[in-house]
Amino acid sequence: MNFSGKYQLQSQENFEPFMKAMGLPEDLIQKGKDIKGVSEIVHEGKKIKLTLTYGSKVIHNEFTLGEECELETMTGEKVKATVKMEGDNKMVTTFKGIKSVTELNGDTITNTMTLGDIVYKRVSKRI
Template structure:
């Protein structure tokens, strides 16, 4: 499946408890807890170019499946990791103690980040599919991203 598209946060679960568990500052938690982020993904084979915009914060991550890359976080840090495919529609990345799984599911990108006994989920809906033949490509434009969107570390994005 192709992950390419532009996605907006539809819902999130356990944001504040998860962010506290991974020791994100209260200042950053309060700043980002109610913001509906936008993520744009351009996939070319195993190469990904991901831009996440959350309020005034823009994180740009470029990576290739199976190769080490730097992944930016909401806190402004970079973490080295490797993004791997799990089947055709999941990307899994481990960022320090956080495992991020991004799954493409029809027109939704589901992002689950887990650390110890805490987890956080983001559901993104498709805003724009880059395909010329929308009907034919619709299933290829649905995504669940291992985007570990916030300092729970934007996993592969």
């Protein structure tokens, strides 16, 4: 399955507790909680280019599935990680104790990030 497309955030659960646990300052959490961010994905073979836009903040990540890469997190930190496909519609990675699962179903992408007992879920629709 190909993840290419532009997706806009529709809903999210546990944004504030998750961002606090990641160490994001309270003022940035309050600024970011209501932004309907846009994710743009270019998926060509095993190569993925991901651009996340939240207001004035833009995060660019590029990686090859199954190979170690450097990813920028929402806090701006750079981490080493390996993104793998599970089945044909799910990308999974783990970094700094956070498990991230991104699943594509039709025109909906669901990203679930788990840190300890906090589960942060974002649902985005293709635009």
